[in-house]
Amino acid sequence: MKTFVKVFPDFINDKLHLKRKFTDEEKLIIENIFNEILKKDGESSITQNGNGDGDPFPGSNQAGYGNACSEYIYKRFIFKKEEFVIFFIKIYPESLTGPDEDSIKMIAHSPTFNNISIGESFDIYLKYDKNNLLTEESKSKIYSEIIKPITKSINKVFEE
Numbered sequence: 001m002k003t004f005v006k007v008f009p010d011f012i013n014d015k016l017h018l019k020r021k022f023t024d025e026e027k028l029i030i031e032n033i034f035n036e037i038l039k040k041d042g043e044s045s046i047t048q049n050g051n052g053d054g055d056p057f058p059g060s061n062q063a064g065y066g067n068a069c070s071e072y073i074y075k076r077f078i079f080k081k082e083e084f085v086i087f088f089i090k091i092y093p094e095s096l097t098g099p100d101e102d103s104i105k106m107i108a109h110s111p112t113f114n115n116i117s118i119g120e121s122f123d124i125y126l127k128y129d130k131n132n133l134l135t136e137e138s139k140s141k142i143y144s145e146i147i148k149p150i151t152k153s154i155n156k157v158f159e160e
Helices: 002-016 024-038 111-115 136-157
Strands: 045-053 069-079 082-091 105-109 121-125
Touching: 024 045, 024 069, 024 136, 082 111, 082 136, 105 136, 111 136, 121 136
Parallel strands: none
Antiparallel strands: 045 069, 069 082, 082 105, 105 121
8 A cells, every 4th residue: 555655646746747857948957057067178078877766865865855856867977087976856745736836946966066065965946937937037046056056066176
């Protein structure tokens, strides 16, 4: 019975509540983050990438969000001859009624971020318009509270 209770909300959320997973718009933003970083070094490259459902760090609660993780995207890359890995995690508390609009969150997580952040992650709450696209405010926050700190963290590695 426990499996049914866990699978049933997931099934409903996957089929009826599309914002539970990364949207095409969010995937494009994440892809553009890496394009911006990698174009600053002609020898840089992505060495591994992927995605999955649930918590990318099961049992460890490493990202600090436990089982609330619904999907993650990760990329491992070489930049200026150093290896980095960044996970983007989308979360919201599970429920039969779908995501609470005020609790959908995008998290960028990497051990690299430890050099400028406590907890090795940056996160923002996402807001959507009536067409299920990110609001301008959310896009602005992704830039200021995720992209800029990621770039700063990567660059700080080379200042030491």
